[in-house]
Amino acid sequence: MPESVSNITAQMPRAKLAGLLLFFLGPAVAIYTLFSIYPLVATMALSTYTSDPSGGRHFVGLANFETLLGDALWSKPFWNAFSNNLIFFAVHMCVQNPIGIALAGLLSLPGLRLKGLYRTVMFLPTMLSVVIVGFSWNLILSPLWGVAAGALKAVGLGSLFAPWLGLESSALVTLALISVWQFVGIPMMLIYAALLNIPEELIDAARVDGLGHFRIFLHIKLPLVLPTISLVSVLTFVANFNAFDLIYSVKGALAGPNFATDILGTFFYRTFFGNQLQLGNPTMGSAVATVMFFIILVGLCLYLFLVQRRIRRYAF
Amino acid sequence: MRRTFKAAMGAELAALALLAGLASAQAGSLKIESWRNDDADIWNSKIIPAFNKHYPDIKIEFAPSAPKEYNAALNARLDGGTAGDLITCRPFDASLALYQKRQLDAVDGLKGMDNFSDVAKAAWQTDDGKTTFCVPIASVIAGFIYNKEAFAKVGVSEPKTLDEFHAVLEKFKKDGTYVPLVMGTADQWEAATMGFQNVGPDYWKGEVGRANLIAGKEKLTDPQYVAAFKEIASWAPYLGSGFQAQTYADSQNLFSLGKGAIYAAGSWDISTFRGQAKFAMGAFPPPQPAGTTDCYISDHTDIAMGVNAASKNKEDAKKFLEWLTTPEFATIYANSLPGFFPLAKTPVKVDDDVAATMVGWRQTCKSTIRNSYQILSRGTPNLENELWNVSAQVVNGKLTPDAAGKQLQDGLDKWYKPAK
Known part of the structure; x- marks a missing residue:
């Protein structure tokens, strides 16, 4: 029987072990520190300063946060962006992930032909640049030359068409659905991979017991992939609260109409980099970024303590 | 999943700064920072060669960034000490902040600065008007560009008053061939810049109203401002269907494809239309409200150039800036970029007929700059941002x-205290 790894490392001279650790972990730690930890800490540090017109910076402690959350001029747009972000997230949870699960379930059906083709086609939008996605959907939904109006008219639903991207009531949900269209491939692939891991014997046994495809999926496969589904939910949460690019490319930094599509990302961008005549305010922008970080952190902690620990995993 | 945009932004800025650093200028050469990447060709093939006829030894590199990221990239390079010698100046506070941080030098001593009027210099002066820190290059004029063929077909002529304007629009609506008025509200600034700031100056008497607003003698709730909003609100029935989702690019295409009759325009649109539109175009100034006699146009100072205080080659940079004040530069600039009008007092002959029409309004109407630009967009909430937002909402109904x-006034009152 080969010697186990822990024995090997235990017998190693300390210097050699340290060298080994440095060799394997060093690059990752260095890169992660340089590009993730350092910017994060620097951002938090910057958020405790304010700058004067001559360019000098002064330490102000938590004053930026008091302004951001306590002064209606800042807190109103902030909470508006936050609640829009929640809607954005809710649409992804209610539309993207169920569709992703359903597609994965269909793809994993035995005897399905052209599996590879479907998989590729459905994953394709994920690899497109957001700018291209924004531009294409802008054209598709355009009331002037979009195909959406014509397509609806062709099936007798022409009266349902509206300039969705321009209306306060529908712009945010429309953008969220465009984002769903783009990223639905990710939950699909992750869950599909998890479904493939389920042993054939389980499925066969169920079939022998007389279950059809749908009930097999509902009662056997779905409970077994729940850990992956919760992982997908957490990835969606993090990605949605960091989202920015689609809104910026379709609606610009002012996220109109009347800030109906403003999410934390665009709010941060305006604060940090400015917009037209609004000068960028790096210190206040850092405060916004820090609050965004804590929102995501709190969300992740809730998930870890309330969900992750209760999930049962099955080993095959 | 997605990269976070913060990391992407940071990396981009760092890369830009690094590139700029590697290409840092040696003596005898100058580098120009600009957001006009559309004009790079004209700078390289016309403007710089013309300058080199006088000063063959000064090598000039035109190094533009994308307009959207210019301010951020420029600030990063100035802070990092890698910015070019000549800085293209945005109007008002963006450049004023650079001067206050001692990153731009004053240019009052330059030969030829007396060639510019006070209004022309206002966008690049300290609040007291004593120091100027950029040499004015050009302004843009707002108005309406129209399709001459459409006007001939429907049988209407250029409207002089708002009543005539509405009659023309109504006629186009009845005819049904053309979208009567091309403007969208999806990008919001169109409604503010080509709507409110375009027809508004006639109501608030241009510079008079602008100065009163800054002095606190007028409020945005006063009848003249509300009337301007009422006017743009009345445009909604004449805009294209679904104008709420019509972007600026959509508007440009709609008009240049010949599907629109009248286009709420900025003069910078002329060069785009020249390249694409196949029909004859004309332009008329904002039609006047009933009972007014004087006309006002939005003749907005938009672009200037200053010298980087940290430049190693200020001697040559100043020679270039002095050349910018000459009629020679003004003539080349005005004719290579129709729609950007030189600000020097010496009149310049413009060949493009639409551009010539628009710059001709300076003779009959009084010029004014957009009223939200000077001082009033310094605080939170930002007046210009608010103006985009409410103008689009007003047009949307x-x-x-x-x-x-x-x-607007409530927002302004929260931070702005007019000097007594």
């Missing part, structure tokens, strides 16, 4: 003109 004025 989501906000009444009175409520729009009130929202």
